Amino acid sequence: MGNERIGHEIHLKERPVGIPTENSFELVSVSVPNPKEAQFLVRNVWMSVDPYMRGRMREAKSYLPSFQLNKPLEGDCVGQIIESKNNRFKVGEYVLSNFGWREYWISTDGNDVTKIDAKEAPIQRYLGVLGRTGLTAYVGLLKIGELKGGGGNKTVFVSAASGAVGSVACQIAKIKGCHVVGSTSSLEKVKWLLDEAGIDYAFNYKVGEDNISSELRRVCPNGIDIYFDNVGGRHLEAALDNMKVFGRIVLCGMISQYNVDTFPSTRTYNLFLAIRNRLKIQGFIVRDHYDILTEFCTNMSKWISEGKIKWEETVFEGLENASKAFIALFKGEKMGKTLVKI
Amino acid sequence: MGNERIGHEIHLKERPVGIPTENSFELVSVSVPNPKEAQFLVRNVWMSVDPYMRGRMREAKSYLPSFQLNKPLEGDCVGQIIESKNNRFKVGEYVLSNFGWREYWISTDGNDVTKIDAKEAPIQRYLGVLGRTGLTAYVGLLKIGELKGGGGNKTVFVSAASGAVGSVACQIAKIKGCHVVGSTSSLEKVKWLLDEAGIDYAFNYKVGEDNISSELRRVCPNGIDIYFDNVGGRHLEAALDNMKVFGRIVLCGMISQYNVDTFPSTRTYNLFLAIRNRLKIQGFIVRDHYDILTEFCTNMSKWISEGKIKWEETVFEGLENASKAFIALFKGEKMGKTLVKI
Numbered sequence: 001m002g003n004e005r006i007g008h009e010i011h012l013k014e015r016p017v018g019i020p021t022e023n024s025f026e027l028v029s030v031s032v033p034n035p036k037e038a039q040f041l042v043r044n045v046w047m048s049v050d051p052y053m054r055g056r057m058r059e060a061k062s063y064l065p066s067f068q069l070n071k072p073l074e075g076d077c078v079g080q081i082i083e084s085k086n087n088r089f090k091v092g093e094y095v096l097s098n099f100g101w102r103e104y105w106i107s108t109d110g111n112d113v114t115k116i117d118a119k120e121a122p123i124q125r126y127l128g129v130l131g132r133t134g135l136t137a138y139v140g141l142l143k144i145g146e147l148k149g150g151g152g153n154k155t156v157f158v159s160a161a162s163g164a165v166g167s168v169a170c171q172i173a174k175i176k177g178c179h180v181v182g183s184t185s186s187l188e189k190v191k192w193l194l195d196e197a198g199i200d201y202a203f204n205y206k207v208g209e210d211n212i213s214s215e216l217r218r219v220c221p222n223g224i225d226i227y228f229d230n231v232g233g234r235h236l237e238a239a240l241d242n243m244k245v246f247g248r249i250v251l252c253g254m255i256s257q258y259n260v261d262t263f264p265s266t267r268t269y270n271l272f273l274a275i276r277n278r279l280k281i282q283g284f285i286v287r288d289h290y291d292i293l294t295e296f297c298t299n300m301s302k303w304i305s306e307g308k309i310k311w312e313e314t315v316f317e318g319l320e321n322a323s324k325a326f327i328a329l330f331k332g333e334k335m336g337k338t339l340v341k342i
Numbered sequence: 343m344g345n346e347r348i349g350h351e352i353h354l355k356e357r358p359v360g361i362p363t364e365n366s367f368e369l370v371s372v373s374v375p376n377p378k379e380a381q382f383l384v385r386n387v388w389m390s391v392d393p394y395m396r397g398r399m400r401e402a403k404s405y406l407p408s409f410q411l412n413k414p415l416e417g418d419c420v421g422q423i424i425e426s427k428n429n430r431f432k433v434g435e436y437v438l439s440n441f442g443w444r445e446y447w448i449s450t451d452g453n454d455v456t457k458i459d460a461k462e463a464p465i466q467r468y469l470g471v472l473g474r475t476g477l478t479a480y481v482g483l484l485k486i487g488e489l490k491g492g493g494g495n496k497t498v499f500v501s502a503a504s505g506a507v508g509s510v511a512c513q514i515a516k517i518k519g520c521h522v523v524g525s526t527s528s529l530e531k532v533k534w535l536l537d538e539a540g541i542d543y544a545f546n547y548k549v550g551e552d553n554i555s556s557e558l559r560r561v562c563p564n565g566i567d568i569y570f571d572n573v574g575g576r577h578l579e580a581a582l583d584n585m586k587v588f589g590r591i592v593l594c595g596m597i598s599q600y601n602v603d604t605f606p607s608t609r610t611y612n613l614f615l616a617i618r619n620r621l622k623i624q625g626f627i628v629r630d631h632y633d634i635l636t637e638f639c640t641n642m643s644k645w646i647s648e649g650k651i652k653w654e655e656t657v658f659e660g661l662e663n664a665s666k667a668f669i670a671l672f673k674g675e676k677m678g679k680t681l682v683k684i
Contacts (some may be wrong), residue, residue, distance in 0.1 A: 055618070056409045075605045232614060270612050272574060274625035276397070281623040283616035 005032040009072040009102035010322050016057055019259045019330050024057070025323035028072075030098040032104040039106050041086035042113075044342045047077040047100035047319075048127040049326040054258040061308075076101035076132060077342075078116065078123045086110055089219040094118050096126050103319055103342060118266035121304075128337040129168055129311050130300055132286055137228075138251045138296045139169035139289040144282050145226040151176030155220050157239055158182045160230035161202060161253060162312075164337040168229045169252075171197045171309050178226075180217055183212065183235065192335060206233070226250065227341050232272040240273045245328075259330060269297045312336025347374040351414040353442035358399055359397040360673050361601045366399070367665035370414075374446040381448050382426035384455075386684045389419040389442035389661075390469040391668040392506075395602040405558045417442035417472060419684075420458065420465045430451055436460050438468050445661055445684055463643075470679040471510055471653050472642060474628055478594060479510035479570075480638045481631040483518075486567040487592045487622050493518030497562050499581055500524045502572035503544060504654075505532040505596060506679040511570045512541045513651050519530050520568075525554065525560055525577065534677060538652050547577070554580035568592065574599045575610075593625035599674060654678025 007030055016024040035041045053075060056067045066075055076099035081093045088110055089095070095113035099105040100317040107113055116126045118173065141156070144150045156173040160166040161182025173180045179198040184190055185206050193202035201219045206210050216224065216238055219263025223244035229236055239249060268316060268334065274281060305311045316325035322340045347373055351606045358366040377383045395417060398409045407413055419442035423435050430452055431437070437455035441447040449455055458468045470476065481497070484490045498515040502508040503524025512535065515522045526532055527548050535544035547554050558566065558580055565586035571578055572597025573633040581591060617625060645651045656676040658667035666684045673679060 062393060237614070251613075252619065253615045257614050269610075271578070271593075271613075272599045274623065275593045275596065275627065276625070278625050279629055280625075281616065283618070283620050283622075285617065285620055288620060 001084070006030070007032040007102065007104035008319055010319065011070050012057060012067045012073055013070065015059060015069070016054075016259075019055070020057065020323075020327055022323050022327070026321050028211075033106060034339045035083050035106055038086050038109050040081050040086050040089045040110070041104060042079035042095060042099070043082045043104055044077045044079040044100065044102065044319075045094075046127055047114070047322065047340045047342060048075055048133075049322065049338050050075065050133075050342065051207075051253055051255050051258060051329050051331060054330075059317065073101035074098050075234065076127050077101075078126055079105075079211040086210070087143045089115075091115075092161050094123050099318075101322060105194065109261065119303075124313065124339055124341075127339060128164060128313065129309060130147075130297065131323060133164045133337055134168050134290070134300050135293065135296050136165045136252060136286040137172055138300065139292065140165075140224070140228055140252045140284060141169050141172050141288055143289060143292070145228065145248050145250045147173070147176055147178070147226060151178035154178045154225040155221065156180050156228065157216065157224045157242075157243075158228040158230070159205075159235040159239075160184065160253070162197075163230060164192055164311075165252060166228070166230050167193075167197055167311055167336055168309065173226075173228075174198055175303060175308055181216070183231075189335055192312065197202050204263065206255055210234075212243075213241040214268075215229070216242040223247070228252060229254070229256055237270055237298050240270045240279075243273070243277050243279055245277045247277060247279050249281040251281060314338045316340045347446065348372070349374045349446035350661055351443065352410045352661065353412050354399060354415055355412070356577060357401060358396075358601075359409070362665075362669055364665050364669070367415075369617060369662050375423050375448060377448055377675065380428050380450065380451050382423050382428050382431045382438060384421035384439070384441070384447055384449060385424045386419045386421040386442065386445055386447070386661075387436075389464040389664065389682045389684060390417055390471055390473075390475075391664065391671060391680050391682065392475075393595055393597050393600060393657065395668065396672075415443035416440050418469050419443075420468055421447075431455075431457075436465050437475070438551075441663060443661075466655070466681055469681060470655065471505065471646065471651060472639065473677055475506045476510050476642050477631070477635065477638050478507045478628040479514055479641065481508075481628055481634065482570055482592045482594045482626060483514050483568070484521050485512050485631060485634070486626045487517055487570065487590050489515070489520070493520035493568070495605075496520045496567040497586075498556065498568045498570065499562065499566045499584075500570040500572070500582075501547075501549070501577040502526070502541075502595070502597060503535055503541070504677050506653075508570070509535075509653055509678055510627050510651065511540055511594075512539050513645075515568075515570075516540055517645060517650055521562075523558070523566075525573075531677055534654070546665050552576075555583040557582040564590075565589070570594060571596070572646065573597055578610055582610070582612045585615070585621055586665050587619045589619060589621050590670050591621060591623040593623060644679055656680045658682045660684070 011026045013026040035196045085138045097113040158166050160168050162184045182193050182202045189204040227239035227249045230253040233256035310337040319342045353368045355368040377389035434544045436458050439455040498520045500508050500511050504526045525547045526536050532544040569581035569591045572595040654677040661684045
């Protein structure tokens with residue numbers, strides 16, 4: 001046992017109130033066991049940080065169990081097999097799994113991982129456009145938003161439009177022929193949305209947070225067919241004000257609400273417009289839609305190879321910076337997919 | 343011209359603020375013209391008052407045009423033809439139309455009416471269970487609420503459960519085999535829902551308006567599959583707290599919101615639960631669903647003949663009491679369908 005391996009992982013030290021700070025997290029050293037029969041040892045290379053993780057930091061029930069205090073957090077990651085006693089999984093292969101926020105982990109039988117092909121695409125892409133992030137945009141827009149049949153003449157509004165999911169949603173809508181409007185939080189992001197993602201109109205909502213509704217009225221004078229909501233709160237109200245009859249609101253995320261602990265302070269006051277305009281407002285979670293994973297991978301790979309999907313990655317170096325990366329999600333400073341390189 | 347006929351109609355005198363009072367309405371005498379070629383003259387016998395009419399009293403756009411000031415209001419009515427110069431429409435026949443709030447009116451060509459058979463059912467029933475009211479409950483529950491395939495083991499919650507639409511929705515849900523819970527506003531109505539409509543549990547929400555959510559948790563411990571919303575506001579929030587995963591919320595009406603003029607005072611603070619629980623929240627208006635009118639009439643007539651649908655009618659006598667009848671809708675004192683006998 002002279003070659004004992006020491007790894008690091010990040011534990012949830014306390015349940016955050018409001019926007020999390022580094023006080024809620026702790027970097028812990030642990031001894032890494034050797035794999036037993038049928039097991040293999042993985043060293044993480046990339047991990048994803050995502051806004052939905054904030055929900056799991058609460059004690060309240062979420063669609064996934066709450067994170068436990070003084071245990072490692074979880075999340076999507078890509079790692080390389082470095083020791084294996086399972087002949088289906090070979091040293092050097094890469095796997096996608098949910099054991100993020102740590103350097104090393106043991107798979108007991110390989111049923112909790114998906115092999116990925118490092119020759120097909122850079123491995124971190126399986127955490128972004130080619131992974132759950134891209135699939136979320138795809139499912140939300142095409143299935144929940146009912147854009148499947150084609151989007152000619154449709155107007156699509158996306159909030160947090162330069163974010164990981166939003167930026168992909170914007171570009172799928174463009175591929176489908178829609179008129180696409182995005183809201184984001186800086187001039188630099190507006191520029192990226194117009195010049196790189198190629199959407200039709202983008203605005204910085206921080207310039208006048210009370211005016212999102214009138215801005216939408218100005219740029220979508222005939223109304224919005226599909227609102228892809230990543231934000232909730234005022235964005236949702238503003239979209240409700242401007243939906244077309246029979247429009248669809250896709251509730252993908254509500255980042256404006258995740259750090260609010262006294263819910264009555266938040267509001268959606270104009271939901272009655274959903275009756276007048278016969279709106280469908282539907283929440284979804286990507287895990288329920290893995291049935292279209294193959295269709296998604298085929299289409300997305302094709303679109304990427306045709307240069308139709310662009311994306312940004314914000315990379316934090318080192319597991320010790322994972323909590324910084326997570327906290328940055330709520331400050332709206334970063335663009336595209338936020339990743340940690342371990 | 344010795345036999346000039348004088349009729350009465352009710353005009354909107356001013357746009358109400360808050361709950362309407364009689365000051366907003368005016369009974370006006372008018373001279374009734376004689377029908378010309380292809381026209382016929384109708385004398386109204388029954389008219390319907392409905393909460394949605396409040397929306398048309400605003401200046402703001404509604405799904406129907408705003409009522410005009412100093413013009414007669416509109417609404418569903420059943421009348422009898424008393425003079426005709428159109429050979430498709432004979433004196434003595436009954437027609438359903440939208441020219442309520444007046445004693446007499448002229449149809450220019452008969453394309454704005456539907457003939458009804460007075461031998462099939464009492465004529466006022468075409469304004470209630472056999473008319474738009476019944477169809478609203480039917481479409482909302484079966485089509486928007488997706489109960490079409492059958493409702494065994496499903497839990498359905500209906501607000502304003504003893505109202506015109508709510509009481510029919512409750513009973514259709516029972517016919518489909520659901521566990522049905524209703525909220526209403528008096529002990530007498532609770533008794534009617536349990537003893538006459540035969541639902542499983544009914545409560546008077548006025549006993550503890552802040553406790554609708556905990557009451558629902560107590561009586562629907564496994565959650566709600568379909569919430570048929572006639573009320574909005576706190577009822578909607580309470581239902582959101584208690585929906586099952588993949589539940590549906592049918593937005594039929596929001597009577598709690600119709601008389602609110604400063605919308606920010608209303609709220610729905612827990613809409614984020616629609617994501618966690620993958621809810622579909624959908625508004626609808628019955629006029630979009632006349633394609634299933636024949637199916638509805640067949641089923642509803644059958645259910646009525648089998649004694650499976652019961653209803654109450656609250657009748658106000660005389661056109662001069664139509665505004666009283668309308669105002670009573672918002673006081674929640676009356677049960678079932680509110681009608682005016684002219």
